[in-house]
Amino acid sequence: MLTQQIINGLMLGAIYMLVAVAFTLAIGVLNFLNFSLPGLFMVGGMATYGFIRIGWPWFFAIGGALFLAALVSLLVERLAYRRGEGAEADVPLVSSLGFLVLLENLMLVQYGSDQQAFPALLPDMNLRVGGLVIGIAQIISLAISVILVAWLSWFLKRTNAGRRIRTVAENRETAQLLGVNIRRLVPQLFVASALLAAVGGVLFAVNYQQVSPWMGEGPGFKGVAAMIIGGMGSIWGSVIGGLLIGFAEVLSITFIGADVVNITVYGLLLLILIVRPQGLLGKPPAREKL
Amino acid sequence: MSSQATSTGGAAPEAAPVALAVTGISKSFAGVHAIRNLSFVARKGEATALIGPNGAGKTTVFNLVSGVYGVDAGAVTVNGVDVTHMPSRRRIGCGIARSFQNVRLMDHLSVLENLLVGQHIRAASLTDLLTPYRLFPNHRWRQEARQALADNGLERYANETVSGLPYGVRKRVDLVRATLAGASILLLDEPAAGLNPSETNDLRDHLNLLVAQGLTLVIVEHDMHFIDSICSNVVVLNFGEKIAEGPLSVVRQDPEVRRAYIGDGEN
Amino acid sequence: MSGYLTGVLVVLAFNVIAAYAVYLPMAAGQLNLGIAGFMAIGAYGAAFLTNEYGWSMLAAVPVASAAAGLVGLVIGFPVLRTHGIYLALATFALGQVIAAVFLNLEVVGGAAGYTLSAYAGPYVVFAAAIGVVLVMLYLSRTRFALYLTAVKSDPTVADLMGISVRGVQVAAFALGAMVAGFGGAFYALHYNFVEAQHFNVLLSVFTVLYVLFGGAQTVWGPLAGAMFFTLAPEALRFGEQWRYAIFALFIILFMAIRPQGLITTSLFQGFRRRSNEASP
């Protein structure tokens, strides 16, 4: 059943890929390791669940959850990213971790710490292709992830707005000299990466049909691993990294056992960080100029 | 391309021994030559000036000698030791210390603590590392650093945090720190930049005192009067190459030097 | 001392030890997001040695902390080649791997946890914490502490001054790991039970928060941070459920307003100047 596992890995990888792209957008352009993204992933899933529970139709519920995630992300930008004078360099990162804790515990207060059953939004249909079983939800998730990432990549390459973003990523001063309005661009990027993470959370909930306040940590942290393995700041790196992590996870569950997933995934991350910190597709940092 | 007539200019019959020798070094950054086949020596107990228009490569020479970058070709010898392939950290132990063009002090530390960092190479044993010197207000390390500050008229800044100090003060503290390594050769990158006239005078006296004490100085500076009153030998760089060498009075007559400085306000 | 007060003070002691374990590398500019992993090594080490080999605490604690320090040393060398975000992530991954390894190690109970028979009373724990604080205060008076700051604020120049930047960083990292292991060992011995799930990311993150809140510029910051976050919730007694949410919100707002932390060097300088003026 190796082929089946590969397909499962692909599905899981597609979700990690979305999260990884969200992280890479924040780090590549803003140089900010935004640990609130796993929280926003969770908001995507949990808030959709919450809105459905109070009777909203599912598409409104999803829209509401995405809106909420975007809103929270703007707060993160305001409170964690815009850093004051004399701050330790690590403050934004740690502050964003504070947001993760905050979001998780607010959800905990609202819905309790248990797993909640997420309603089946899609008919429980399976495609059977020569002995392989592929769920409709899986296919739709994969399609949405791939389309989103492909569109983003096209957007960054081919549009003027995308070019502006890449200028900022390369050099802030130059971008400012060229007249890029960074003050406006930054919040937009925060919203974009929040939406990617939250969509990941929604897809995760739809696929696995359960949500909890802690659901962001696993996929969120694995998304970080995926981003690093692929190479920070590179979208295609995140795609490769996400798929790799997805496969690594599914294969180690199949061949060794569910308990060793963290060893495999984070061991892989550690190894990459030691051997090739810039990741598979990243560029090595230049040496400082005196 | 280097001028022939002036190459022995400053060195009289009984030339002092060579302290720093740079032999045929080259360095390029991303294909652009910053330094090309450069050779010069600094003699013991003398001050040598390294001058040239902006971007000529003066700071790069210091970076190559102190090991911030490795050379692409050539060799650097410090007090008779070939340091070309020595890690930057070890070079200070061969008796060479430097200051920085854009002051590089540790901002969160006080002036005195910055100077203590400068003493490191003479207090590098494990015992030194773990001595609780801060429990003793008059520990010899602190005394020595305070004395060095007093010699430069800076004693009142001893306990100030560096980040809050005026540029001229930081610039001089940067220099004092370099002197505290106990090195016999000092590389000073524009030590007078940003100082007011009276500070510049004090600095000149101090540097002359160091030379009189037998130290070897290599000074990058744009102020020619300043150089004239300290340095016996001048090396002129342009586009990474040496275009002249000799006493300032001779070098400034050199047509190539004049050409290099047109529009750069020579004198 | 009432049982309640003792219980709070014991938690404080553990938090203080953990805070200094994070502080040491942070003073050299390294964010260690995997401190819980090193605590786990100390905890499981002490548990295993006292349980399986019948070692006394006096022997087990130093060996367990040394083991944590050794892992810090061995892993620190390659990991510290990376900088900034990469380093933070490497320590993060390391913490995850260590916790996952213990979760799968059947000799120490696996996911079910591991019960100890040796016991360290509250006063032993207090003594351990006070010991750590004293050692840190001592270190803060030495060149070692000076070089931590130097390496953090300008590694290039520190290197040109002849300081082994790598050596200082690895030493700070390994010493921090050792302190974490030391705290972990007493944690296991005091509560008589360890489970891998306790040593999770959140434990690491909270400890980092204590230090950043207190301020990483001076040796007093971690102590202040750990005290505040152990004692303030007890004093306020807000609902158990809201506790972490309020904690997180507070931290976020505080970091936005005063990102350099509660206690800073300029604060001390201000005191000094005032006392100088009072007695010229």
Ligand SMILES: Nc1ncnc2c1ncn2[C@@H]1O[C@H](COP(=O)(O)OP(=O)(O)OP(=O)(O)O)[C@@H](O)[C@H]1O
């Ligand atoms: N690390 C580096 N990477 C790329 N180029 C560099 C680097 N360091 C120096 N250069 C280039 O080498 C040339 C020489 O620079 P350098 O700083 O040595 O000049 P300088 O003579 O000290 O000038 P100034 O008088 O302005 O200080 C310049 O063109 C500079 O841009």
Ligand SMILES: [Mg+2]
């Ligand atoms: Mg220069």
